[in-house]
Amino acid sequence: MGVGRPRNFDRDTALDQAMEVFWRHGYEGATIAQLTDAMGINPPSLYAAFGSKEALLKAALDRYTLRGEAWMAEVLSAPTAREVTSRMLMGVAEKQTDPSNPPGCLLVQGGLACGSGSANVPFELAARRAKTEEQLRHRFERAKEEGDLADSADPAALARYVSAVITGMSVMASSGADREALTQVAVVAIKAIEDQSVRS
Template identity: 55%
Template sequence: MQKGRPREFDVEQVLDKALKVFWEHGYEGASLTDLTEAMGISRPSLYGAFGSKEELFKLALERYEQKGPGSLYRDAIAQPTARAVVEKLLTGCAMFLSDPSNPPGCLAVQGALSCGEAAESIKQELCRRRSMGEKELRDRFERAKAEGDLPADADPDALARYTMTVAQGMAVQATSGASREALLAVAEMALQAWPVAKEKTR
């Protein structure tokens, strides 16, 4: 039996190039021509290696989360206090979103906002991933409340939603050209409103 021809490209390298196209144009805005030209491969090679545009996007999204937001969330959740979690997350977002080596904004946020009915499955996938991030924050804040790190009347669900809303709003602002200083100011304002547990009196 004759073996198929080996791939003449590095999968990770072309995936990084596809990621940049999706990041700049969104899922629906990225045409197959845009993708194949950026990746330097033919359409048959794209389909042969990745199956479909949808599967290529999901792989690019995995890579995006590994290289940026995914590691940022892991580092934030591991912080010793709830306030430190939020500080790490929001200041990290400001730095990541304003990195001149990246396209502006957040792939996950922009991708969901720009998806039409034809890309409903992609929109649902992006929403699912954001919901998972919010759940991780909620679980962390529930632990903080149980440990006395948050006030007894704190609402972990509302705090997680608030934090995610600020982070997503920063992503939209970054897409519109907001500077690093402006994004860090938003993060600082959010931290000023953060609830603090009262010290126990002896």
């Protein structure tokens, strides 16, 4: 099997370091020098292991998604649309101000607008953000079938709304808002969903 000199770094650990650099500086703002520095490797090792700066970003995004999957499953398993939204937004307020990570969300901080050479990075990030919205939409569709959301409710619109609030909170976090500020936003935002819930 393993013929040749073995690599002396762990791929996933290095990826975590790269993730943090992209998170803090964005795709374009992150330089290969910063990345290799944080990852503790040299450029040839980076390119041998990941292929290119953009491929490294995608690998980091995959890992970012993976990291949140368990939490996301728990959020979606809440019994009602209101409770799903509450867990979601409260969790976001907490996670986006977790001091062990850069503030905000990598899928937003990574880059909304890029130079002509990296034009597809914003698309890539948008596509990944859309997945969360889609998961919420499916969950809200179920909530409507279960009679938990009002018949007049529009699951797609509600999912878009929650997704927009999450993104807004993410931007606020990245510009220094603390956990209390984000929690306040979450509390207000949940009221809009309560409004469309069938009271018990």
